[in-house]
Amino acid sequence: MLINDALAGKHALVCGASQGIGQACAIELAKAGARVTVLARNRETLNDTVQALSAFGSGHRSVVCDLADTRQLSETMATIGPDVDILVCNSGGPAPGPLTEAGAAALETAFQQHVVSNLLLVQAFTPHMKKQKYGRVINIISTSVKVPLPNLGVSNVVRGATASAAKTFANELGPFGITVNNILPGFTKTQRLEQIIGGRQNKTGADRADVEKSLLSDVPAGRFAEAQETAYACVFLASPFAAYINGINLPVDGGRTGCL
Template identity: 50%
Template sequence: MITSRSGAEGPCVLQAYCKPNEKYLQNVCQRVIAYLYPMKLSLAGKIAVVSGGSQGLGLASAKELALLGASCILLARNETSLTAAVASLDVSQGQQHNYYVVDFSNPENVQATIQAITDAQIVNILVNNSGGPSGGPILAAEGGAFMKAFEMHVVCNQVLAQAVVPGMKASGYGRIIQIISTSVKAPIKNLGVSNTIRAAVANWAKTLAGELAPFGITVNNVLPGAMTTDRLKSLFKATAESRGVPVQTIADEWKAEIPMQRFGDPAEFGAAVAFLASPAAAYITGINLPVDGGRIPSL
């Protein structure tokens, strides 16, 4: 017997020639089966809602989901950016993409929007992603900054999940993915509010993963390191201003901490999100997946 990457077992077509010590022929058999039964990545016929989908890592994730066949519904505040983002998504498999203008600082607005979406169709994939809080030392942050960030990230995630999970259960397919930060593994200097809220999101997601696992719905977090986005540029600028040094100095310092000695491409991050959304990742839930070029030293 031989096992394919999809987990299927079957007789090896070359088994008559494969003796236990003939590793080469056994490897050939594995390659043949892998070719005949490739990894199940297709998202054809699936609907994905991607918040913060008009730019950055949200858009990068939507692009990769669309390349696997998903129809994407993008949520963000800027309609001009949303229009351009939807136009950039792949439609070669007949996907139908759409967008909604949403303000994530207003949970009631998010509630009304996701209700309209779920009234029209079942959502199979939810990507939770909102702009990060402003940088700065934690003691310098106003109390309101924590409340605002909590509403935008934790409360809005909760609202979206509550709306889409019934459809996921009914359809037998569900993926909920949070775009958070590597700060959930190691706090990042000068990101006091963000470090606090990202940890809350990670714990919310882990709790949800346990509750939804019996239904075959997975919940995972993807943790971006330093990716070439506008968010990274703004962090460089804020840090440089607080220290009174050139922006390039900060960029060089950050890059020096990355074993791969470069910043990540958003498409590389989006590919990780798309994999977790695929059928191939059906047995992966409750994880924090860093996509950071090896920067985080912890396991």
């Protein structure tokens, strides 16, 4: 099985692609031959991503959008056009903290950013996928959909909702050659990991080395993931080789999640 050029002629939209896992997914999709549109809030870092993509083909571009702003998202989707074959839904997680202390506004914003935006994106781009009889929707979410993570209360709620929506979409869209799957990254070297480490330090008073040691004690692989490792899974699920994989949660976590 060769992934090289497996996505030639395909158009991928990658959300949250200005850094971290989203950026890595955009780059690996471009390496596999896709034309990539990257979306995020930060224009400057998005431009950096497009610059990196230019080494792997042409036609890549960026669009600036806040997924939590429904009106802006609707306007942005219209500028992208309908011809998206691969949709990668990815967005930074809500601020750490216990659910018992979360305000209604934080929950509403997170729900808008993760669940409502996912719904709107899928509704906007799957009509084209249906016509092509080929489409891929890939959600980058979290292992918390299997086992809720401590001190990530709001994130646990919205990630679980996104995963349930994906399974529903998989059932509805499967007859049209469209697959909908979730990738569940574990602890990955991104700004999100820095948030988690900082939150643990603030809560416990432990130093960074002790927090990292504690986190890794639950990871059989004994290390944090590189963003590219999640991106490799994304490229596979986007490819024709994954045509019969639909409606699953795929952990990329070094074995940390304590269930099948």
